[in-house]
Amino acid sequence: MSVAEFFDMGGYALYVWGSFGVSALLMVLEPIMLRSHRRAVLQRIARIIRIKAGEKV
Amino acid sequence: MNARLINWFKFSSPATFYPLAGRLVPIFSVLAVALIGVGLYMSFFIAPTDYKQGEGYRIIFVHVPAAWMSMFIYLVMAFWAALGLVFNTRLSGMMTRALAPTGAIFAFLALWTGAFWGKPMWGTWWVWDARLTSELILLFLYFGYLALQGAIDDTRRADRAGALLVLVGVVNIPIIYYSVRWWNTLHQGASISMDNGSTMAATMLWTMLIMALGFWAYTIAVALARVRSIILEREADTTWVSELAEVRR
Numbered sequence: 001m002s003v004a005e006f007f008d009m010g011g012y013a014l015y016v017w018g019s020f021g022v023s024a025l026l027m028v029l030e031p032i033m034l035r036s037h038r039r040a041v042l043q044r045i046a047r048i049i050r051i052k053a054g055e056k057v
Numbered sequence: 058m059n060a061r062l063i064n065w066f067k068f069s070s071p072a073t074f075y076p077l078a079g080r081l082v083p084i085f086s087v088l089a090v091a092l093i094g095v096g097l098y099m100s101f102f103i104a105p106t107d108y109k110q111g112e113g114y115r116i117i118f119v120h121v122p123a124a125w126m127s128m129f130i131y132l133v134m135a136f137w138a139a140l141g142l143v144f145n146t147r148l149s150g151m152m153t154r155a156l157a158p159t160g161a162i163f164a165f166l167a168l169w170t171g172a173f174w175g176k177p178m179w180g181t182w183w184v185w186d187a188r189l190t191s192e193l194i195l196l197f198l199y200f201g202y203l204a205l206q207g208a209i210d211d212t213r214r215a216d217r218a219g220a221l222l223v224l225v226g227v228v229n230i231p232i233i234y235y236s237v238r239w240w241n242t243l244h245q246g247a248s249i250s251m252d253n254g255s256t257m258a259a260t261m262l263w264t265m266l267i268m269a270l271g272f273w274a275y276t277i278a279v280a281l282a283r284v285r286s287i288i289l290e291r292e293a294d295t296t297w298v299s300e301l302a303e304v305r306r
Contacts, residue, residue, distance in 0.1 A: 010106070012113035015177050019116045019170040020097075023123065026162050030279055031086075038286045045293050045304050 069146040071288045072297045078281040085278035092271030099264040116174040117261075122269040124167035126276060127195060128230055130160035134202075135227045138220035148284075150216025151291065153223060154206055155284035159276050161199035167192055179243060187236035188244035191229055198226040212291055 009016040068074050100118040107114040134153045141149030171189065172182040183189065202219050209215035232239075237246045292298045299305075 006101075009115070010112035012111060012115075012177055015113055015173045016115055019119055019173040022169055023119045023166050026166065027275060030159065030162060031282070034279065034282050034286070038282070038289075041286050041289050042303055045289060045298060048293065049299050049304065 069144075069148045071148055071151070071292055072295070074148055075285055075288050078285050082278050082282050082285075085274045085281070089271055089274035089278055092267055092274055094271075096264060096268035096271050099260070099267060104261050104264045105258070110178060113174070113177050116170050118264055118268050120167060120170040120174060121265055122272045123163045123170060124192065125269055126272045127160055127164035127167050127192070128233060130156050130163060130276060131195060131198070131223070131227070131230060134160065134223050138223040141216060142220050142224075147291075150212070150220065151284050151287045152280070153202075153216070153219060155280045155287055156276075157199055157203050157206075158283070159279050161196060161203070163272070163276075164192060164196040164199055168196065184243050186242040186244050187240040188233065188242055191233040191236050194229055195226075195233060198222075198229060202226075 007013060007017075068077065096118065100115055104115065104118070106112055134156045137149045137152040137156070140146065141153065168189070171192075175184075176182050202222050205222055206215045206219040209218055236242065237244055289298060
């Protein structure tokens with residue numbers, strides 16, 4: 001089986017890659033978004049703690 | 058029995074669950090990547106071409122696991138919602154909230170890949186068939202839960218309202234599952250059922266099961282990672298959060 005044949009998927013290329021592609025995209029995007037959200041939350045909490053520490057002094 | 062009960066309640070405290078979840082996330086991430094990697098390889102190189110549907114049938118290796126997960130995640134959410142309403146544990150609401158976006162993604166993927174299978178096989182992207190319609194309702198239930206939860210500022214009340222919505226929506230799950238049997242629909246019957254076993258070739262079945270296990274591991278990893286952020290946000294004012302190594306940096 002050649003590479004071109006493989007990607008053609010017996011004429012079903014659009015449907016097979018449309019399904020697997022969008023699934024892969026979402027399942028890669030979700031962890032990336034989670035990571036950036038976690039960073040933002042940590043930064044926000046660290047800033048609040050710094051502000052509070054400053055108030056006490 | 059009693060000692061076990063106490064043990065479980067210990068982990069319902071966000072402060073103890075946060076580090077536990079942190080240790081579990083990498084384990085399930087590795088499992089997910091390995092299982093989905095093997096599953097994808099089998100989907101394209103091991104599983105034989107279907108005699109009727111040609112290569113197009115390979116869509117089921119992502120369609121069926123996604124559809125299973127969309128229903129299963131909802132049941133897990135309902136479990137946490139019920140637990141939260143009965144025991145009033147804070148972690149329950151956080152777990153329900155952490156699972157919802159992933160459930161919505163899988164419900165969307167089940168519909169999306171279903172459409173991409175339906176177009177070449179049935180000649181249409183969408184029909185108002187019982188299976189498809191009830192799965193669409195499931196997607197809307199996920200959206201509805203997220204919208205309701207987000208609209209209420211008081212997290213306790215948001216959790217209770219969300220839990221109630223999730224529990225009422227559970228009625229939809231058996232409707233999705235049995236829709237192909239109760240109504241004469243375009244969607245084919247279950248390939249794997251609890252009372253008849255499987256009607257598929259062994260390699261196809263294994264490929265689907267390995268993909269499903271991979272989706273499981275993915276869901277656990279993502280939900281635990283999300284619940285950690287939710288715990289941090291909700292417990293931001295507590296001492297234990299301010300003493301965390303990742304906050305102090």
